[in-house]
Amino acid sequence: MSSDKNMGERFGAAVRRLREARGWSQEHLAGEAELNRSYMGEIERATAMPSLATAAKLAQALQVPLSHLIAHCEDPAAA
Numbered sequence: 001m002s003s004d005k006n007m008g009e010r011f012g013a014a015v016r017r018l019r020e021a022r023g024w025s026q027e028h029l030a031g032e033a034e035l036n037r038s039y040m041g042e043i044e045r046a047t048a049m050p051s052l053a054t055a056a057k058l059a060q061a062l063q064v065p066l067s068h069l070i071a072h073c074e075d076p077a078a079a
Contacts, residue, residue, distance in 0.1 A: 007073065008046035011055075014072035016044045018062045032061035 019029045026044065030037040034057060042048035043058075050058070059066040 008049050011050070011073040012044040012046045014069060015040075015058055015062075018064065018069070018072070019044075022062070029058070029061055033057040 015029075019026070024032075026040040027037045029035075030040040033040075033054075035054065039048060043050050043054075055069060056066050059069040062069065
């Protein structure tokens with residue numbers, strides 16, 4: 001169970017880093033990915049675990065391949 005939480009934390013941190021590197025607010029990224037802004041906050045805080053379809057929407061909005069987003073999640077040094 002804790003590995004799921006760690007994965008969620010790493011995923012949220014990866015999304016946040018990529019979002020901030022673009023100078024985007026959570027609201028902006030949520031709009032680009034067609035997601036609710038409050039859900040974006042939950043993803044970044046790891047209180048929600050996105051589905052694969054949602055992860056794909058985020059990757060597309062961030063203009064990175066899904067594999068790139070997942071790689072940032074798997075390897076904290078990748079970012």
